[in-house]
Amino acid sequence: MGINPDILAHQPVNRDLVCLICLEVLHKPTTVCGNGHCFCLDCIKLWEGSRRRACPTCNQPMMRQKPLNRILQSVIMDLQVRCPEKYALTESTGDSASVECPLQCSWIGPLSSYLEKHKHDCYFKKTESCPLCKRQVQWTQFSNHIEKECPVARNQKGGPSRATESSSRSFAQGILIVGGVFVLSLLFVRGN
Incomplete structure (x- = not known):
């Protein structure tokens, strides 16, 4: 239950920052034994839930209190x-292959900012209610x-x-304000 290392801007990740249970970057690194081995808090809870009482790395008994390694x-x-x-x-390219759109969010910053704010505010993740069926749709998929x-x-x-096209057009115009002219033109090109 760690942090996917694929989102790191600089690869590869230092192996000391990897949880040996989930093999991802430590999330809430928790010290479990006297040797200082750390694991994700959620991973070690699952480990203990399966009635294991020894450190997964060195097999030493786990500490009763497992502090967050703040450093x-x-x-x-x-x-x-x-x-x-x-x-x-x-x-689809017509020959049983597909090409993924290269447009992606260009935000780069500290993990703390990503988890606290950007992850929830990213325009590439935002959803809106379809004016026709009321389903929540990622705005980049609206068309x-x-x-x-x-x-x-x-x-x-x-x-x-025409009502559908009008709704789609109004929605796309709203995206212009938020997402930029380029995304708007993609929606119209894709729509027609």
């Missing part, structure tokens, strides 16, 4: 990470949703109606 936590929270969110669009997934648009004869 290690500080080092990990200062690691530079990239936001993994991207424009969730994959197009695709209207064209292929929206049950209300699909049930209308001949595909999306």
Whole structure:
């Protein structure tokens, strides 16, 4: 239950920052034995839940109180990470292959900022309510949703109606304010 090392801006990660249970970057590194071995807090809880009472690394008895390793936590929270969110669009090339859209969030910063703020505010992750079916849709997928997934648009004869196109256009105009001209033009090109 650690932090996926793929989001680190600088690879590879120092092996001392990796939990040996989940093999990811330590999340809430917790010291478990007198030898100072650390694991993710959630990982060590699962380990103990399976009635194991010895350190997974050295087999020494685990300490009763398992303190958060604050120094290690500080080092990990200062690691530079990239936001993994991207424009969730994959197009078929016609030869049974697909090409993933290269647009992705360009945010890079400390892990602490990512976890506290950016992870929740990233525009590539934002969702909006479809004006037709009311389903929550990632805004980068709105055009695709209207064209292929929206049950209300699909049930209308001949595909999306002018009302649907109007709703899609209003939504896309809202994205212009938030997401930039380039994303807006992608939605219109993709929609027609």
